[in-house]
Amino acid sequence: xxxxxxxxxxxxxxxxxxxxxxxxxxxxxxxxxxxxxxxxxxxxxxxxxxxxxxxxxxxxxxxxxxxxxxxxxxxxxxxxxxxxxxxxxxxxxxxxxxxxxxxxxxxxxxxxxxxxxxxxxxxxxxxxxxxxxxxxxxxxxxxxxxxxxxxxxxxxxxxxxxxxxxxxxxxxxxxxxxxxxxxxxxxxxxxxxxxxxxxxxxxxxxxxxxxxxxxxxxxxxxxxxxxxxxxxxxxxxxxxxxxxxxxxxxxxxxxxxxxxxxxxxxxxxxxxxxxxxxxxxx
Numbered sequence: 562x563x564x565x566x567x568x569x570x571x572x573x574x575x576x577x578x579x580x581x582x583x584x585x586x587x588x589x590x591x592x593x594x595x596x597x598x599x600x601x602x603x604x605x606x607x608x609x610x611x612x613x614x615x616x617x618x619x620x621x622x623x624x625x626x627x628x629x630x631x632x633x634x635x636x637x638x639x640x641x642x643x644x645x646x647x648x649x650x651x652x653x654x655x656x657x658x659x660x661x662x663x664x665x666x667x668x669x670x671x672x673x674x675x676x677x678x679x680x681x682x683x684x685x686x687x688x689x690x691x692x693x694x695x696x697x698x699x700x701x702x703x704x705x706x707x708x709x710x711x712x713x714x715x716x717x718x719x720x721x722x723x724x725x726x727x728x729x730x731x732x733x734x735x736x737x738x739x740x741x742x743x744x745x746x747x748x749x750x751x752x753x754x755x756x757x758x759x760x761x762x763x764x765x766x767x768x769x770x771x772x773x774x775x776x777x778x779x780x781x782x783x784x785x786x787x788x789x790x791x792x793x794x795x796x797x798x799x800x801x802x803x804x805x806x807x808x809x810x811x812x813x814x815x816x817x818x819x820x821x822x823x824x825x826x827x828x829x830x831x832x833x834x835x836x837x838x839x840x841x842x843x
Contacts, residue, residue: 573602576609585611601650605643606631612651618659618671625651626662627672630683633696640696644689652678725801728808734822735794741833744768751792756806757825763838767796767828772838775802778809792817800824 569582571591576584585591587602599614603624610631613620623631624646633640656675678684686692719727735751743751744767753770755762762772773781775797786793793815797803800823807820821828829835 573600573609573611575602575604603643603646603650604637605633605639605641605646607635608637608639608642610646614654614658617657618661619651619654619674620661621651622663625660625677625681627660627665627667627669627677628681630681630696632699632701634699634701640693641689643696644692647684648687648692652684725804728804732804732807732811733819735819736822737828737831737833740767740794740821741828741831751794752786753821754786754793754795754806755825756795756797756803759838761798761825765825765829765835765837767825768834768836770796775806778806779813782810782813782815786815789814790817791815792819794819794821796821796825796828798824798826800827 570578570580571583571585572578572581574584574586583591585600587600589600591598591600596615601612601614601619603610603612603621606623610622610624612622612624624643625631630643630647632638633643652674654674656673656678658674659671660673660677661671683692683695686695740751740753744753753767755766755770755772756775756778757766757772758774759772762770766772771785773785793807793810795803795807795810795818797806800821803824804820807818810818
């Protein structure tokens with residue numbers, strides 16, 4: 562598109578994220594067309610937090626929110642640093658400057674530096690010790706999926722959703738009804754592999770299913786499944802771990818491996834036969 566600007570992902574030098582195309586330091590500036598973006602390093606919420614001043618506004622990320630501040634109890638957070646970033650940098654800016662935070666849970670888009678100084682409850686703790694003590698005792702619950710978010714953002718690693726999508730695109734599936742029909746006909750043309758933990762397997766599994774827990778699959782597969790031409794149907798409880806396991810088996814050369822669509826839970830709910838493990842029958 563004519564006039565389109567290609568701007569890389571910009572992050573502070575302290576950021577561990579591997580996908581940043583450009584890294585900046587405090588006081589540096591980006592030129593985007595006629596705009597000039599001035600970087601302020603504001604550690605506290607995270608060690609690599611940055612605010613950006615652009616003309617009559619400042620984009621504060623999670624450093625300063627509307628009526629609040631970023632939390633400091635997550636990895637690389639530090640209430641002492643947040644105090645310095647707020648009271649030593651952000652709050653010294655022009656009170657008329659418009660503040661655009663990363664998010665607001667009440668649907669508001671912006672505020673001003675002056676409004677936050679006057680009305681933000683957390684900024685009324687102007688002494689360092691009082692502010693730090695307040696931040697240490699907010700007792701906030703952990704955000705949903707925080708570990709995965711941190712892991713993927715900080716390392717560039719894949720999410721579980723990505724792994725499942727990639728595995729699902731690389732393996733075929735077999736329906737519950739199709740597997741049941743094949744087992745009922747005793748055609749012996751498929752081997753069912755249950756990759757759940759032993760307790761779940763013993764509680765009840767698809768009749769005749771061989772058991773190799775997912776965590777032991779690569780170590781035991783050559784002994785337990787010596788024929789790489791075997792047609793294998795992999796099952797787990799919900800049909801997710803089995804998809805990953807089936808993709809792994811295909812990578813190992815078991816090219817006729819498929820995953821059971823829906824898993825053992827769906828198999829039970831459909832009323833198909835279940836047999837207990839040896840431990841459960843004692």
